[in-house]
Amino acid sequence: MATAELPPARNTELPLEPEMHPLVQNKHDLVSVGDAIGNVVLKGEHPRGWWFGFLAGFALLQILAVSVCWLFYWGVGVWGLNVPVAWGFAIVNFVWWIGIGHAGTLISAILLLLHQKWRTSINRFSEAMTIFAVMCAGLFPLIHMGRPWFFYWLYPFPNVAGVYPQFRSPLTWDVFAVTTYFTVSLVFWYLGLVPDLAALRDQAKKRWQQVAYGLLALGWRGSAIHWRRYEKVYLILGGISTPLVLSVHTVVSFDFAVSIVPLWHATIFPPFFVAGAIYSGFAMVVAIAIPVRHWYKLEDFFTDHHLNIMGKVMLATGFLVTYGYFSEIWMAWYGHSLYEWSATLNRVFGKYGWSYWALIFFNCVFPLTFLWSKRIRQSEFWMELICISVLIGMWFERYVIVITLAREPYVLAANGNYAPTIWDYGTMIGSMGLFLFMFFLFLRYLPMISITEMRELLPKKQGGGGGHSIMENAP
């Protein structure tokens, strides 16, 4: 072991000289960066792929509309819910979506604090993804309420009845965590957009664009004093978003872990949920980024190098998640709890055992076999395939957690099976439509890559900030 020679230090990852930075390909300068990113929005010439994505999203959105109308008309009975499985698809989809959102905050906040400059070209994009994913997530608890028009009862507000939420319940924590998460993500995203909107305002030729982007830019004029304050705020937002993103999925996992259902009542849940969230979120970012960079010819900014790094992050989080699956089985066996062990056997070999094996295949076997190879991590086709596999696998993970455990019959009266109805599927597929619809609108109307940060990343010779990233000069 000790005699093994270390390979010579490679200089391909992040060279010290900003001149050799591989994060922006080709000879771009300040103007060409602005044009390459801004003209996508300003010129309004959209590739066929945009129409494909937009129309697909729009069509699926109609399914959501029909499903939700039907649900509101008849009540939650149209879903396959019953007494042991009172949450069903609603919480499966809620956890799945909110987990996907986590990658956006991870990329924009945690990687910012870690000075990972490759985040620059994907952070705007992933933050938008976060916001839309959290919107899709928030939809499910709202429509799961029997009377959704009373949703504001979730919040404490002075009322005649003198009733207030129970603040000792993780479900109430969830309300605060998700609301805060959505608001802070929106603030972070918008703040990042302001200088870009100002750039678009000045770059726009059409009157309506000048007015619209001008209003949204809030009169930003790039003053050195304002920049310094701006960077400070951006840095602190990154700093508080980091514990926030960890807290959100931790609180989501408390919804389960605080109960006494065998295999839910586990201390591994918070880290296990957070790792899974990042895993699926990165998968979603890559799954969308690959076609989009292809359609919009943005390979100069979202390079193969990015695919490679993101593949590595997925490899790491994939193993964390796999460790979680192992730990669940181990704890059940080693803990000598009759209920935990029987629940485990039932989960793996029982009536819903197929879903457990689907999870193992899509989440562990397939991606973690292939992600080791750099060639595969840099191949668009394989990464797309792996990411879709991870998204399916992470959905099954939540299905396995929610359905197989909740339907364990501990009392005879609660003995039953769970089968989703067509309206469960309709709402789920429809929420994907909502996501795609909003995402493609975002691509059309807002710059999908941060123009300001890409300019900072350019070498000094090309007019840029020499690889400084936002917040680095924010004392």
Place this chain on the structure above:
Amino acid sequence: MSTTAEPGTGHAPGHTDHGLNVPDPTIPVTFGVLAEFATADEMSHAIEKAVAAGYTHLDGYSPYPVGEAADALKFDKSEMGPVMFIGGLTGACAGFAMQYWANTFGYSLNIGGRPYFSWPMFVPVTFEMMVLTTALTGLFGLLAICGLPRYNHPLFNSKAFERASRDRFFMCIEASDPKFNLAETRAFINGLHPLSVEEVME
């Protein structure tokens, strides 16, 4: 206060000796002198020299943050840290107090005889409230301190200034500066070899 309206001082002409300082809106007023530079370093150096020459009301403008420019302006540390800290502290205290009041007095639920004031269970919501208020004070505090949103600014009267969000770097010495004198300031800026010099009107 000097009140004589000399040509070229940039002060609003048109005030009288009767103590009424009413500018005539029909006469254009100088906002400042704007210098255009090709690189961030040239702008930062120009600001340094202007500050060394004694100018105090000036600012740099760039398409991306240039820390050196803020340093040259002697704006070493922004006030946003304390602002957001106070915002977050207020939010955390208010969030904790809200839970304390609601679950201890407002609507106290006796669950298995556990204490009403079970503060460890109030930590998550307190934390979330802290994050929420920190972020919101950050956004609104930034806008308030920077005087934004404002939909017009004298600098936008300059055609060249459109490139401040694109590929040019600007320095503007404002007419409100006590040392400002149109001719002298122009000459001073010309000495810094900018790409262009322009008098910007209010």
